[in-house]
Amino acid sequence: DWRLVNRVLKEGYVVLDKGKFVRVLEEFLKERLLERIVIDDLESIKPYLKEIERVVAKEKKKFEKIEFDRVDFSCFPPCMRNILADLRKGINIPHTARFAVTSFLLNIGLDTEQIIDLFKSAPDFDEEKTRYQVEHIAGSKGTEYDCPACDTMKTYQNCYEDNSCKKINHPISYYRRCMKRMKLSQKDGDKT
Incomplete structure (x- = not known):
């Protein structure tokens, strides 16, 4: 729950751990981007979506936890x-x-x-x-x-x-x- 009453305050600032801070920042950026993006013609961007998905998937792999069969x-x-x-x-x-x-x-x-x-x-x-x-x-x-x-x-x-x-x-x-x-x-x- 993100209500202020459920947050720790220190000298007037909300204290967040790294994970929660990243989540808040993510939501803020998402909202700001959505405010600025106006797409009148969705069909015109379809050709680029596959490439964007490919690049995002490749970058996302860099941050995934790696599972190794054994430790060497x-x-x-x-x-x-x-x-x-x-x-x-x-x-x-x-x-x-x-x-x-x-x-x-x-x-x-x-x-x-x-x-x-x-x-x-x-x-x-x-x-x-x-x-x-x-x-x-x-x-x-x-x-x-x-x-x-x-x-x-x-x-x-x-x-x-x-x-x-x-x-x-x-x-x-x-x-x-x-x-x-x-x-x-x-x-x-x-x-x-």
Whole structure:
């Protein structure tokens, strides 16, 4: 329910989480566009609709959650391999790296318990705090978080780029491409 009485106010402003803000913005833009669009002849735009649908469907795929058959550590991008290696060595990794690796692992299919197990080697491990943070990133409290893009990883000095990262702008893209290549090479191997 969007009535003001059901919203949290802070210093005269309505407080919204990211998901609700996006929804309000979406409705606002939709209304503004509908006010401005006047189409007298619907037949004249029909030829363009198929192309628009195709482009929208292609762009929408970029934002869909990816389901992988299995998790393959050999396909992890260098940033995630390095963060996990540091974690296994008992090195205290920064919060930004913890967030990045947690969101990455959730997005490729690891469950909360598997991720908590990975953090047990952290020198400051606290199971209750770790569980809360992993579940929060997984979306149990509302917003499900995506893994940070490469530019963000670089900003926080969590990027360990190598030659295999060329033309990649997101750790999930790196993983997806590697898994696709592995799947194709398995198919080629099955044919021989």
